Amino acid sequence: MSPDLPPTPAQYVMxxxxxxxxxxxxxxxxxxxxxxxxxxxxxxxxxxxxxHRELVQAETDLTFxxxxxxxxxxxxxxxxxxxxxxxxRTVEQIEQAADARDxxxxxxxxxxxxxxxxxxxxAGGTPAMLSAHDQAALLAIADGAKLHEHILTGQxxxxxxxxxxxxxxxxxxLQSSGLLDIDTSYPVHAGQPxxxxxxxxxxxxxxxxxxxxKPTPLPRSGTQLASPKPRH
Numbered sequence: 432m433s434p435d436l437p438p439t440p441a442q443y444v445m446x447x448x449x450x451x452x453x454x455x456x457x458x459x460x461x462x463x464x465x466x467x468x469x470x471x472x473x474x475x476x477x478x479x480x481x482x483h484r485e486l487v488q489a490e491t492d493l494t495f496x497x498x499x500x501x502x503x504x505x506x507x508x509x510x511x512x513x514x515x516x517x518x519x520r521t522v523e524q525i526e527q528a529a530d531a532r533d534x535x536x537x538x539x540x541x542x543x544x545x546x547x548x549x550x551x552x553x554a555g556g557t558p559a560m561l562s563a564h565d566q567a568a569l570l571a572i573a574d575g576a577k578l579h580e581h582i583l584t585g586q587x588x589x590x591x592x593x594x595x596x597x598x599x600x601x602x603x604x605l606q607s608s609g610l611l612d613i614d615t616s617y618p619v620h621a622g623q624p625x626x627x628x629x630x631x632x633x634x635x636x637x638x639x640x641x642x643x644x645k646p647t648p649l650p651r652s653g654t655q656l657a658s659p660k661p662r663h
Contacts, residue, residue, distance in 0.1 A: 495528075
């Protein structure tokens with residue numbers, strides 16, 4: 432069995448906070464990186480991009496060890512003591528890389544949240560009327576939910592107290608709209624608690640027009656709330 436290779440400088444790896452950064456800045460992260468290199472960003476945005484680059488590198492390191500674990504458990508190698516030791520070591524490396532990634536993510540949030548707050552103040556901070564899909568997702572999350580990352584695939588989803596799942600795309604969208612808060616003091620691989628914001632509670636209690644059709648019921652325990660299909 433060949434020795435482990437160190438993580439190499441990656442092609443761009445998506446981070447957990449890319450969507451929020453792009454929403455608040457109105458630019459994709461690749462453009463922001465280019466603007467940072469050209470000195471076109473103000474101090475706040477330059478600091479955000481610097482922390483984001485560190486986050487992407489941390490995501491790259493984590494991805495390397497996740498891919499390595501997939502390979503080790505694929506059946507390619509004989510089941511012996513050496514393999515078991517290597518799997519154990521790789522799991523430890525994944526945990527360390529995830530902790531390092533989460534620490535950098537907190538630094539990104541420290542740079543991002545003041546920019547989001549300024550943008551919300553400028554826009555008036557008034558949430559739009561909830562769709563039936565968003566209302567169902569928020570009601571499911573209201574009783575308790577956590578954002579989890581699968582250790583092998585890296586896929587993210589929110590699991591509610593009832594056992595329903597809310598897609599990561601929905602969680603990101605609701606969070607960027609100011610309707611959800613995620614406690615990032617916990618590592619995402621262990622589960623980050625998700626709570627409704629005051630804006631979400633206000634939106635849920637707002638008067639809604641009477642539906643002209645029967646509303647879609649919430650998924651049963653263990654199922655996932657599907658994202659709404661785009662209209663053409």
